[in-house]
Amino acid sequence: MKAEKIRNLTDVELRHQERDLGDQLFKLKFQMNMGQTESLKKIRGLRRDIARVQTVLREQELAAVKTETHKTETGRAQTSKAQTSKAEKR
DSSP states (O other), X not given: OOHHHHHTSOHHHXXXXXXXXXXXXHHXXXXXXXXXXXXXXXHXXXXXXXXXXXXXXXXXXXXXXHHHHHHHHHHHHHHHHHHHHHHHHO
């Protein structure tokens, strides 16, 4: 799965995708331990896909925190400016 395609998914879809990939990985590992398959390529690919999904989720979390922090700081700066101008008027 491409990172660009993953970035277009919503938070809920990403969490669902992560869960599905984890289930697939579990099944493949189980099959491998039972001797039914030797698909190391698939396991490697699934682990990378899970890492991509987790990376995009973390990027979105950080972006949300950054915008929230920016809004808070902007609000504080405007409040501070308003208080300063009131003090200057007195």
